[in-house]
Amino acid sequence: xxxxxxxxxxxxxPRVTALDHLDVTVGEGVTGLVGANGAGKSTxxxxxxxxxxxxxGSATVLGHDVATDGGRIRALVGYMPEHDCLPADVSASDLVxxxxxxxxxxxxxxxxxxxxxxxxxxxxxxRYRPIGGYSTGMKQRAKLAxxxxxxxxxxxxxxxxNGLDPSSRDDMLALVRRIGREFGIAVLVxxxxxxxxxxxSDHVVVLDGGRLLxxxxxxxxxxxxxxxxxxxxxxxxxxxxxxxxxxxxxxxxRPADGNLIEVEVRDETTPDVVRDLTVDLGLGLVxxxxxxxxxxxxxxxxxxxxxxxx
Amino acid sequence: xxxxxxxxxxxTDAGEARTGVIHDxxxxxxxxxxxxxxxxxxxxxxxxxxxxxxxxxxxRSKVLPMILLGLMLLxxxxxxxxxVQAKNILDLDEQIVAYSTYPLTTQLLISVFVAxxxxxxxxxxxxxxxxxLYLARPMRRxxxxxxxxxxxxVATFVLIGAPLLLMYLGGLLADLxxxxxxxxxxxxxxxxxxxxxxxxxxxxxxxxLTIRRGLAxxxxxxxxxxxxxVVSTIQGIAVGAEQEVVGEVAxxxxxxxxxxxxxxxxxxxxxxxxxPPSSDAMGVLYVVATLLTVLGSIGGLMLRYRKVSP
Ligand SMILES: Nc1ncnc2c1ncn2[C@@H]1O[C@H](COP(=O)(O)OP(=O)(O)O)[C@@H](O)[C@H]1O
Ligand SMILES: [Mg+2]
Numbered sequence: 001x002x003x004x005x006x007x008x009x010x011x012x013x014p015r016v017t018a019l020d021h022l023d024v025t026v027g028e029g030v031t032g033l034v035g036a037n038g039a040g041k042s043t044x045x046x047x048x049x050x051x052x053x054x055x056x057g058s059a060t061v062l063g064h065d066v067a068t069d070g071g072r073i074r075a076l077v078g079y080m081p082e083h084d085c086l087p088a089d090v091s092a093s094d095l096v097x098x099x100x101x102x103x104x105x106x107x108x109x110x111x112x113x114x115x116x117x118x119x120x121x122x123x124x125x126x127r128y129r130p131i132g133g134y135s136t137g138m139k140q141r142a143k144l145a146x147x148x149x150x151x152x153x154x155x156x157x158x159x160x161x162n163g164l165d166p167s168s169r170d171d172m173l174a175l176v177r178r179i180g181r182e183f184g185i186a187v188l189v190x191x192x193x194x195x196x197x198x199x200x201s202d203h204v205v206v207l208d209g210g211r212l213l214x215x216x217x218x219x220x221x222x223x224x225x226x227x228x229x230x231x232x233x234x235x236x237x238x239x240x241x242x243x244x245x246x247x248x249x250x251x252x253x254r255p256a257d258g259n260l261i262e263v264e265v266r267d268e269t270t271p272d273v274v275r276d277l278t279v280d281l282g283l284g285l286v287x288x289x290x291x292x293x294x295x296x297x298x299x300x301x302x303x304x305x306x307x308x309x310x
Numbered sequence: 311x312x313x314x315x316x317x318x319x320x321x322t323d324a325g326e327a328r329t330g331v332i333h334d335x336x337x338x339x340x341x342x343x344x345x346x347x348x349x350x351x352x353x354x355x356x357x358x359x360x361x362x363x364x365x366x367x368x369x370r371s372k373v374l375p376m377i378l379l380g381l382m383l384l385x386x387x388x389x390x391x392x393x394v395q396a397k398n399i400l401d402l403d404e405q406i407v408a409y410s411t412y413p414l415t416t417q418l419l420i421s422v423f424v425a426x427x428x429x430x431x432x433x434x435x436x437x438x439x440x441x442x443l444y445l446a447r448p449m450r451r452x453x454x455x456x457x458x459x460x461x462x463x464v465a466t467f468v469l470i471g472a473p474l475l476l477m478y479l480g481g482l483l484a485d486l487x488x489x490x491x492x493x494x495x496x497x498x499x500x501x502x503x504x505x506x507x508x509x510x511x512x513x514x515x516x517x518x519l520t521i522r523r524g525l526a527x528x529x530x531x532x533x534x535x536x537x538x539x540v541v542s543t544i545q546g547i548a549v550g551a552e553q554e555v556v557g558e559v560a561x562x563x564x565x566x567x568x569x570x571x572x573x574x575x576x577x578x579x580x581x582x583x584x585x586p587p588s589s590d591a592m593g594v595l596y597v598v599a600t601l602l603t604v605l606g607s608i609g610g611l612m613l614r615y616r617k618v619s620p
Contacts, residue, residue: 049446051446071448074446074447079443081446085438085439087434089371090367101353101354101357102353104344104346104350106342106343106345109342113340116337146443150340151340182336
């Protein structure tokens, strides 16, 4: 039984078909839901919460039917909307406590959970100040905290990186991954930025015009076409040294733009091999990330001409 | 996983530095009780009621409602003082101002209270779109609407009823006949509840349709004050022209004159308007109009919130 299962799910608005016979299964861990603006990501999330009725087809969340059991689902699920939803005149702390109570926590428990969760999302002293004065990054964290306060089984995060600068975006993505891996909460996270989510997701679902373009584990991506981009420092010729060592270890490696090394992923031990070799050579590993063009490739293969890789 | 020294991906560096030591406490799941729909709605109700008087909000939010409550109580306090001290000298055997007249005398204060607090309770969630966070929780949409309305109604009832209670206690202290006094007081309290329901219903409806705060305040003030001024002017003219029925019909169009007329008809309260309902048919019309005002504003609110998208 998947965390989320949809079958022939269709949402017809007067002018557009937002979702078109969608069949997807989402399991535990982090699932990225990717698609250009208007692809139907937010519509899918609202249907899953039982807030918007589907035109046809069916969906279950944690075993409950979205059409009949919305209340039960919303008790078990946390939702971070893509749009602004925070009142300017209360503090994040007060808001998250209140929202915890609205999810059924007794007051004392809500206070304790709010304090824990605000700490996890990285809102420190500022949690006691009115939200109106927050930066976008802080607001996104507060939105995330209210989605987590009742210890949900699943969180639906709609464009959590929207409007963030690159470093806050990385923080947010790291948080998303921790929620899935350390907190043990299943995550469905959306983005219109192609290639952003594959780093933190176990599984990626690609939507285009309300239709499922592709659904696959990110490890599939890695095995099929995957490569890692590596940046090392410590010596002027650090990249060439490591590249040679990787080739000697039997891996396929080549120089990439900006003194980076691109190494093809052979299996799940490849990152460890890279790390060990870097240490052996006395170099510092600045960065190791999966190459980011793969989801864009998916779009190209799928022939989704309208999609603009960002 | 949560060891702070392990920084396998570049994104977490900043986040971990910021959350510091606290990070390695790890995520604690919640295993405690979860409350059902009733207790959640009750907690939502009391929070809303408290917020209406600025409790649990900023110091600034307390100023206006507390001043208004003070101004409402002040005349009652003076009346009670006079009654207790000078009952024999002035040869008084009943309240100096009738219970049912008091809300008309203080209608400006009541209207300002409702006009300032309805937007705070109703428009605010719509303007900031905080309503999404409520809708994404188990509480049903209709319960949200009814509870918000209940908070505003009870807050208004407290404002109208508090001075009446003070006068009642003063009356007992001054040895007014307790049986008669209790009967009159209970009638007045029913009237206060109905007036609060009418005022809160109309103000909530206007506030839900006028999302911008300043506009909502103005709109409620205009609706309540203008209707009262126009109605009492017409009633004055009608008496002069000996066309009482015109005045009685006009009385249906302001909550203050409407509920006062109802009290005259049902509880035999002393007249506080120039043209209270004089026939049984007119009296029944007043009762029906009062119920229609309350039920109509609830219905209007339900329709309005059905259109609110999550
Ligand atoms: N309430 C609505 N009424 C009419 N059309 C809508 C509504 N909500 C979304 N749509 C349309 O449905 C499509 C999918 O929208 P959405 O789910 O918001 O996409 P995404 O979140 O992927 O950007 C878009 O074409 C959008 O204009
Ligand atoms: Mg969207």
